[in-house]
Amino acid sequence: MRLTRPTGTEPIDLKQVDLVDPVMHGEGDPHAVWHAMREREPVHWQQVNEKHGYWSTSRYEDVARVLRDHTVFTSEHGTLLNLLGKKDPASGQQLPATDPPRHTQMRSPVQRALNGRILERHRKLIREEVRLLFSEIVDGEPFDFATMTGRLPMAVTGTLMGLDRADWPQLTYLTSQAIAPDDPEYVMPEGGRHTLQRAHRELFATFEDSVARRRSDGTGDLIDVLRTMDFEDGRKLRPGEIVSNCYSLLLGANVTTPHVPNAAIIELMEDGRYADWASKPELLLSGINEALRWSSPASHFMRYAKCDVQLSGVTIRKGDPVVAWLGSANRDSSVFPDPYKFDVRRNPTRHLAFGVGPHYCVGHAVARITLQEFFEELFEQFEGFESAGEQEHLHSNFIAGLKHLPLVATRRAKPRHDG
Template identity: 50%
Template sequence: MTDVEEIPARLVGKCPVSHTAAYGVADPMLFSDGDYRAAWAHLRGLDRLTWQQVDDRRGFWSVVKYEDADRVLRDHETFTSERGTMLDTLGTQDPAGGRQIPVTDPPRHTGMRARLQKALTPRSLEAQHEAIQGLVRELFAPLGDGGTFDFAQAMLMLPVAVAGVAMDLPREDWPRLCHLLNASIAGHDPDYLDAGTGDAVATVDGAHRELFAYFQEIYRERKRNLGDDLISVLMTTQVDGRPMAPGEVMSNCYSVLLGASVTTPHSPNYVMSEHLGDGLLDEWAADISVTGSAVEEALRLAAPVNYFMRHATRDVEVRGTTVKEGDPLVVWFGSANRDEDAFPDPDEFQLRRKPNRHLSFGMGPHYCVGHTLARATLKILFEELLTTYHRFEPAGTPVRMRSTFVSGYKHLPITARPI
C-alpha cells in the first residue's frame, strides 16, 4: 500500500493529530485551515489510489480522479453503500444499512426512494416557488440595511427553512435543527463542539440522539395527522410489501434534512467568499439568464459534500491499484470536480460552462434525491440576490467549517447595497 503521508506537509498546514484522523485527507482541519485543493491535486498527480491509515487498525483508499469516482459511484454491486458512507462508521457496520436510503443498495434502495423522488420532481415543486422566494427575501432583508451581514450564517439557515416547509416542521424548531444538523457533521468545530465533554465523538452522538428523539415526536404527531408533506410520504411508502418501520422513517427524515443542509448553503457561500471584487457577480447580474449554468458551476467548484464512502464487495482493480474485498474507498467529490482530465480549466469559474457533469449530487443509483429542490432553491436565491443587491464587499475574515464531510463556510461577513 502507498501511504497518503506523501502529501507534502506544506499542503496540510498545521493540521494536528486528532483522535479520529491521524493526518492528511482524513483530518477535518485540512478543510478548515490547510490547502486541501493542493493536497487533492497532488494525489491526482500520482495517478493511482492512495491508502490513508487512520489509526492502527483502520484505513481507506482515496479516490480522487473523476473517471474512478464515476465508476465507484455507479457500480453498486462492486462498491456497496450498506456498510456505511461516512468516515464516522469506518471499521464498523453502519446500523442504518438497509434501513436508510443513502446506505441501502438497489433494488431495495429503488423502492425506498421512489415516492420521495416523485414528490420532488420539478413539476411537484412549482407550488413551492413563492414560499422559497419568501424565505430567501426574509433571510436577505438585513443585507439591505448597509451593516455587516453574516452571509454564511444566513445560508446555513436557508436549507433547514426550505426543508422545514417541505416536511411541515414547526418554524420555531428550525434554528435548533440547524445547529444539531451541523453538529452531527462537524463535531470538531469549536462552534458545535459539546462544551461539557469537549469531545467530537460525543458531540456527533449527542446531536444524532437529539435529532432522532425530535423526529420520534414528529412521527407520533404526523401519524395522527397525515398530509402531503415529505414525512407523510415516507410514512406511507411501501417497501418489501409493508410500510416503512418507524425507525426507518425517522432515519430517513434525518437523511433528507441533512442532505438539504449540506448541498444548498455552501455553493452561494463559495461564490461570495471567492469572487467578491473580481467582476464575476457583476457579469452574472448583467445577464441573469445564465443563472442555470452558473448554479451548476458554483456546485462544481464548491463541492459542498466532501466525500462518500463505499466498500468493495470483491477484489477489484482501480487505476492500477488492487482493492481487496471489504476495503473502504472514499470518493472525494471536490477533487473529482477539479480533475484536469474531466473539466477544461477546472479551477476557473465559467458562468456558461457546458457540459458540466459535476459530481456534487453524486452519480448512479444514489444520485441525490433532493437535487431538484436544491437546484430550484439556488436559482431563486441567486436571482433574488443579484437583482436586489449590488456593491458586495467583504467586511471581515471568512471562517471555514471544521469538518471532513462538508466543505464550506460558517462565517462570511459582507456588506451590500440595495439596487
Template identity: 50%
Template sequence: MTVVDSRAAGCPVVAAAGCPVGAGQADLVDPRLYSDGSAYGLWRELQGREDLYWHQVDADRGFWSVVHYREADHVLRDTAAFTSERGTLLDLLGTDDPAGGRQLAVTDPPLHTARQARLKRELTSKAITSRREQIRALVVELLEPLGHGGVFDFATAMMAMPMWVTGTMMALPRSDWEWLTRATTQCIAADDPEFQEPGGRAATLSAAHMELFGYFQDLTGFRLRNPGTDLLSALLTTRFEGRAMSPGEVVSNCYSLLLGANVTTPHGPTFVLAEMVETGVLEDWAAHPEVNENGTGYSESLRWASPVNHVMRYATRDVVLRDTKVTAGDAVVVWLGAVNRDGQVFEDPDRFDIRRRPNKHLAFGIGPHYCVGHSVARVTLSLLFEELFGRYEEFRAAGAPERLVSNFASGYKHVPITARRRSATTEG
C-alpha cells in the first residue's frame, strides 16, 4: 500500500483541470450545492478516486472528504482517533465548539456514554411504545388538512411534526411549538432566505441561539422547582461522576435533542412526497402495508434523504484512510448523503426501493454517537406513513417542491400536494 498526502496535489477552492469537479463547482461548503441537487454528481466523482479529497476552504482552513461507507464507519466508530469535541459541523470549521465536553453531540466516550445512559433508557423502543398512540394522535392531527380538498404543503407539516412529538415528550407548552420550529430551522438553515433574518446569516444564528438557550434556561429553572416525568426532568435528575448535570449542561443538551429531532425526522417523508409522487411508488407502498410494518419503507426514505448531510470530526493522531495520510489535527467531514449511496454497499444505490434489504444506511450515524432518538424517529415515521396511506390516496403534485438551503440539513421546505380522503378510513 502506498500512502500519499493528497493535499500536495489537492484541488483549490475553484477547481482546476484534472480536479474531480468542474471549474467553480468545488465549494463543498456552499449550501446551494445541496439545495440545487448538484452534490450527487460531485459525490459520485469523488467516489471514483482512490484516495481522499482535500478541500481547501481558505488560506487557513480545509478538510478531508469521506464519501465511502467503509471509511465513514471507521471515522464515526473510532472516537479515540477522531474526536467530536472540537465540533461536528462545517460551520464551525477551525473554531472549537464552545459546547465541547458539555453537549452529548460534542462529547467523546467515556463521558459521553455516562451522560447518555439515562436518556437512552427514556428513549428505548419499549419506553416509546407506551407513547405510540399519543404520537399517532399528533400525526393524525397534522395530516387532517390534507383531506380538506385544497393544496396542502406537506413539507411545512413535516417540519412541524418533530416539534409536536418532542415538545409533547419534553412537556413544552403547545403555544411555543411554532416559534421553536422556526428557531431550530434557522439554526440548521441560516443561509435560507426564507428563514434568514435581515442582518444576514451570522445575525440569524446569533438570534436563534440566544432565543433557544434563553428559553431552555428559563424552563430549566422552572422544572427544577416543579419536576415531572418528561425528558427535561429526566435530564435534570441524571447523575454521572457523582453529580447531577449543571443547568448549563441541561440547557445545552435540550438544544441538541431538539435540533437532532428537527433535522432527522421530517425529511425522509418530504423526499418521498417530493420525488416519488405520481411514479407508482406511493400506490405500491399503500397496497403493501408490510413494507411499513417491517420498516423497509421508511428506512429507505431515510437512506434516500440522508437528512443529516454531514458530520465532522478531527483526527487526534496520524491515521491512514483510503491510502491517504490524515494528520493529527486535520478536520474530516463524512458526507452521509454520499455514503448512503455507496455502490460498494448498496445495490443499485440510485434506485428508491421500499423493499430494500439489507439497508445499513447511516442516516442515524453509527458508533457511540448513533442517534439517541432513533426509536422515537422510527415510531413516528412508521405511524406517519401508516396514517398517510391508510387515510389518503390519489396524491398529486400541486406545484414545484423547494429544497431547504443548507449544507447540513438535506430536505425540502415546501412540497405542495393534493390528495383525496379514502372513503373508508380507520380512525386512529
C-alpha cells in the first residue's frame, strides 16, 4: 500500500469504494479513501454483494472501541474480510478467533513465554541474524530492501518456535502467499482461493510434522508451550488447535514486522532524515513507535456486533460485521497532530499498530526488540540509502506492505560499533 498524504480534495465517491479488492490496496489509494471516510462518513456501510456487506470504522475512537470491547464485538465469527459471510473454522480454537475468558486462558502462557524480560536473552541472537542479512549487501550495488527485511521475522520466530532452519525460506514464502493470495507474484493459475488453500495446507502440514516429532519432555519453545497448555477444566489443546495457533503466531510475525522498516526507510531517504535519526540514539524508541504508526502493517480486523450498538451516531445492528481500519485510525488528526508527517520525535504516541484490548498483539515484545536491534545495526553500518528502482506494493486488503524496494546502500567507512 502506498503511504500517501491526502489533502481531502481527492474526488472520492464513497458509494463506489471497494476496500475488499486487493488491487485497491496494491495500486489504489486507501489513505485518500480513509481520509474521506473520517471527514464525511466515519461509520460507512459497504455492500459487497447481494447477500453480504460490512460497516467500516475509520476514526481512532471507534476503531479502538470495536477492538477493545469484546462484550459488544465478538472475534469468533471471523476476524478478516476474506471470511465475510463464511464460518470461521478457527472459531474458539485459535487465539485471534476466541473471546475472553477462553482467550485469556489460552493467551496467558503464550504471553509469559513471549515476555520482554525473557526475550532479552535472545537479543544477541537477533542482532546476529540482522548482521547476517546486512553482510549480503554490497556497498554501492542495488539490492532489494523489502526482500531482505522479509527474511528477518522468520529467523526470530522460527528460533522461538523451534522450527528447522532449512524450512525458513519456504515458510516465509507461504505466509506471504497466505495473506496475499491474489497478488500477481503469489497467485497460482487456479486462482486466489486455490492459492490460499494450498498455502494453508502446506503451512499446517509443516506444523503437524513438527508437533508429531516432539518428545514428551520438549525443549520449552513456543510449540511446547502450546502442547503443554492446561485449561481450568484440565483439558489440553487438541493437535488441530496446536497447529492452528502455530500458524497464527508465525503469520502474525512474518507478514507484519518487515513492513515497518520498509515504510520508514522510504521516509528516511528524504531531506537528510536518515542521518538525523541515526545520530540521535535517544530517539530510537520514539522513532520505532512512529514507524509502527506510519506503516500500520495490519490494515484491518473484523468483528461482529453481539447486540445493537451506536458508533459515531450510527446504529450497528446485532449480527452486523464491523471492520476496524487500523491504518485509518493511525492517521486520525484528533489524536495525531499533523498525521501525515513522519516524525521520529513524536512522543508519546497512542498508535494502534498492535491493536488494543484483549487481542493486543501477543508478539509485540518480539516485534519491538527485533526492530530495535534492526535499526541500531542499520545505523551502525550504513551512512544512507538511495532509491534504485520502482517500489512494488502488496495486493492485500489485510497487510499494507511492499514486495520489492530496490535501494543502493552506502556503508560507513568504519562501523560505529568497531570504534
